[in-house]
Amino acid sequence: MVRDTFARPLGSLRISVTDRCNLRCRYxxxxxxxxxxxxxxxxxxxxxxxxxxxxxxxxxxxxxxxxGEPLLRHDLPTLxxxxxxxDVGDLAMTTNGLLLxxxxxxxxxxxxxRVTVSLDTLRAERMRELARSDRHADVLAGIAAARAAGFAPxxxxxxxxxGVNDDxxxxxxxxxxxxxxxxxxxxxxxxxxxxxxxxxxxVSQREMLERLAERYGPIxxxxxADDPSAPAERFxxxxxxxxxxxxxTTAPFCxxxxxxxxxxxxxxxxCLYAExxxxxxxxxxxxxxxxxxxxxxxAAWTARTDRGAEERLSVAQRGALYKIDALxxxxxxxxxxxxx
Numbered sequence: 617m618v619r620d621t622f623a624r625p626l627g628s629l630r631i632s633v634t635d636r637c638n639l640r641c642r643y644x645x646x647x648x649x650x651x652x653x654x655x656x657x658x659x660x661x662x663x664x665x666x667x668x669x670x671x672x673x674x675x676x677x678x679x680x681x682x683x684g685e686p687l688l689r690h691d692l693p694t695l696x697x698x699x700x701x702x703d704v705g706d707l708a709m710t711t712n713g714l715l716l717x718x719x720x721x722x723x724x725x726x727x728x729x730r731v732t733v734s735l736d737t738l739r740a741e742r743m744r745e746l747a748r749s750d751r752h753a754d755v756l757a758g759i760a761a762a763r764a765a766g767f768a769p770x771x772x773x774x775x776x777x778x779g780v781n782d783d784x785x786x787x788x789x790x791x792x793x794x795x796x797x798x799x800x801x802x803x804x805x806x807x808x809x810x811x812x813x814x815x816x817x818x819v820s821q822r823e824m825l826e827r828l829a830e831r832y833g834p835i836x837x838x839x840x841a842d843d844p845s846a847p848a849e850r851f852x853x854x855x856x857x858x859x860x861x862x863x864x865t866t867a868p869f870c871x872x873x874x875x876x877x878x879x880x881x882x883x884x885x886x887c888l889y890a891e892x893x894x895x896x897x898x899x900x901x902x903x904x905x906x907x908x909x910x911x912x913x914x915a916a917w918t919a920r921t922d923r924g925a926e927e928r929l930s931v932a933q934r935g936a937l938y939k940i941d942a943l944x945x946x947x948x949x950x951x952x953x954x955x956x
Contacts, residue, residue, distance in 0.1 A: 617675035618913075620920035626913075627845060627874035628678040629671050631664060632955035633689040634880050635947065639712050639747040641736070643775045643804055643811050644951050651947045657881040661691075663900055665698035667878065670909045674917075677705035681728075682955035684880070687715040693726035700727025708732065710773065714751050716758030720765040731762050732771040735799075737781045738791055746780060759795060770797040771860075776819045777804050785824060786831045793857050800848045800860035806928060806937050807888055808951040813936045821863035825851070845874040868925035876917075877955045885954050886916065889924025889937065893948060 618626040635653050640646055659667070668679055679699055686692060686709055699707055708730035709723070716733065723731070733755065737743050740752035762770050772792055776782050785801065792799040801824055806813040829835050838850035838858060847869060848860030863869075877885045882897025894916050899909060928934065938949055947953050 618917050620917055622871060622921075622923075624872065624920070625845075625874050626671070626675050626876065626917045628680070628876070629668065629676050630680045630682050630875060630877045630955040631668065632682050632684060632878065632880045632953065633664070633686045633692065633695065634658070634684040635950070635953040636688050637683055637685040637712070637952055638688060638714055639685070639749050641734075641747045641775075642780075643777060643813075644808070646811060650950070651944055653879070653881045653947060653953065657897065659880060659882050659897060659900075661695040661698055663882070663897075664695060664878075665702075666906070667882070667896060667900065667909070668699055668704075669702055670906050670913065672702050672704055673906070674910060674913060679704050679707050681709040682877075683711075684952050685712050685714070687711055687719055692719065693722045693728075696723055696726035696728045706730065710734070711758070713755035713758035714749075715754075717754065717761040720758065720761040720767070724765040724767060728767075730771070731767045732773055732800075733759050733762065734774075735759070735772045735788070735791075736774050737784060738787055739784075742781065759797065763796060768796065770795070772797050772799045773802060774799055775802045775804055776824065778817045778819050780817075782819045785828055789828070789853075789857065789859055792859070798858055798860065800862060802862040803865040805865050805888075805925075806934065808937060808949070811936060811951075815934055818865050820866040821849070821861045822866070824861055828853075845872050847873075847875075864925045866929075868923075868929055870923040870926045879948055879954055881948075883948055883954075884913070884916070885948075886920050887922035887924040888954065889928060890922060891949070893954075 637645060707728055709728055710732045713733040735755060736746055743749055743752040759770060774788055788799045803820060804813065804818045825835055832853045834854060836852045838852050840846060848862045850858055850860045852858050882895065882900060883893035884896050885893040899912065942949065
């Protein structure tokens with residue numbers, strides 16, 4: 617297994633299949649217009665599968681399809697079939713759920729093992745404000761379809777923003793309980809820049825736990841021995857219901873992070889906060905062998921020193937990571953482009 621300078625393994629690869637999205641969530645891509653990656657630069661399914669095969673040969677055991685919104689990529693089950701043939705330990709997808717109802721069964725049949733759905737609110741009117749969409753019912757239908765197709769357990773991701781949806785913590789836990797899902801609350805992160813992030817909008821893991829304890833009573837941590845590199849810390853309510861919290865803003869887990877990200881145009885980022893990525897598309901399309909690609913990936917990972925979230929924690933006057941002009945100059949700096 618390939619390890620970096622902190623002995624972190626190259627264990628998990630997030631693959632963005634498109635930078636496009638059909639929502640405009642305020643914490644990710646709130647603007648009306650964006651600079652998109654050129655269509656000619658977008659990797660084909662065969663190119664994605666080949667790169668994934670090289671990563672798996674180097675020890676990657678988890679592949680996750682992301683976007684943008686991955687279900688906007690036409691015929692995604694075909695890619696899932698190619699990736700499932702790699703016999704990787706975990707093949708998952710994160711989606712906003714809008715198109716999931718029609719595609720859940722085909723994705724499951726193609727070999728997708730797990731699905732995570734973004735669900736930031738249970739209130740349709742709040743979704744209109746948060747994501748500029750009236751399609752809240754489609755998200756709920758997508759969750760139901762995923763369950764019917766055989767995905768279990770389904771995870772629900774909720775970005776918690778003070779004054780926006782932080783009054784729904786217990787409501788979301790109850791919804792997940794009924795749906796046979798597990799909710800994961802995510803601290804609002806300062807990646808990108810168009811979001812207008814500020815520290816005052818962050819609801820910390822500690823505050824979330826305090827609020828939930830007032831409602832449910834004592835909350836116990838769940839051992840992470842089975843997956844010490846998982847981004848979410850899991851907790852159990854007195855009745856056995858579990859949930860997770862991803863506290864990358866106030867309690868970074870950089871020292872155990874085994875994740876890297878491949879953009880839709882083949883740029884490989886070793887950290888979500890990394891300013892620059894490594895171009896894998898050019899050597900891929902210029903005749904590089906699998907061994908050549910493996911050497912390139914190995915050299916980059918073994919030299920990896922990234923601790924982006926920890927370094928951000930030490931910034932005294934912390935604001936959005938980039939200004940708008942810097943984002944427009946390089947679309948790969950956007951959260952939605954590098955796969956969240």
